[in-house]
Amino acid sequence: MVEPTSRARPIGVELPIGTDAVSVRKRIEAMEQLLERSFVLPGTNYAIGLDSIVGLIPVVGDFITAAMGAYIVWEARNLGLPKWKLWRMAGNIAFDTALGAVPLVGDAFDLAFRSNSRNLKIVRKHLDKHHPHTRVIEG
Template identity: 55%
Template sequence: MDVRQPAARPRRMEPFAADLPLGSDPLAVRRRVEALERLLEGMIEIPVLRRKVGLDAIAGVIPIAGDLVTAAMGLYLVWEARNLGMPRWQLWRMIANVGLDTAVGAIPVAGDLFDLLYRSNTRNLRIIRKHLDRHHPATRVIER
């Protein structure tokens, strides 16, 4: 009987979601919230400004609907934080970040500029990372 190992295929570009873990363990949650923050806040770099922007600033150009969609995605970070067992005061702080971003972001022109400067999802990720580093040190990642 001939048992052959399949030839190693070259790794092709896979969809963004294919690399995200599905578990509820702290490491999986950390990877998901970091990926969502990168999508919302730092997906594309604007060469002239040397500043990264993401879906939050891009979708903010669409009146009302864009801000509501990105607010829902920002609230997903809060939901993941709740599942980690974070204290309520931190959850309220995260909700306030998303609420401020949504409320000011809904103002037509000033809101778009505000979305470039105020990164609520980055702030919320910082809160989640601090909690994970303190309560789940095995998830700690050395940053570049």
């Protein structure tokens, strides 16, 4: 029996709301994890995310995950990344969406090509150079 004075803890991760570089970095990292490596395939040690799962829905799924990936580009724009980096990030998403829309082959491609992880790498490199205080030491 639950005591009436106890409070339930929220499930999941609390994401910061601010527009500072640290908050934006945490939101981008959370979105990348959700899209690319939020689940592990049973019987393997291979992580997949919503990009691969929702991508199984023909055509519509790829556009849904493209919109979610575009959020990372939008956040990167708010950080002040140069336009050429934003275009490169958009190209990663466009390439992933175009090939992911091909039946069967696209589903296998979604498992291998992680556009959001590539985009996170671009953002991290920019932040490490221009906002070094946002670095997180991963162990």
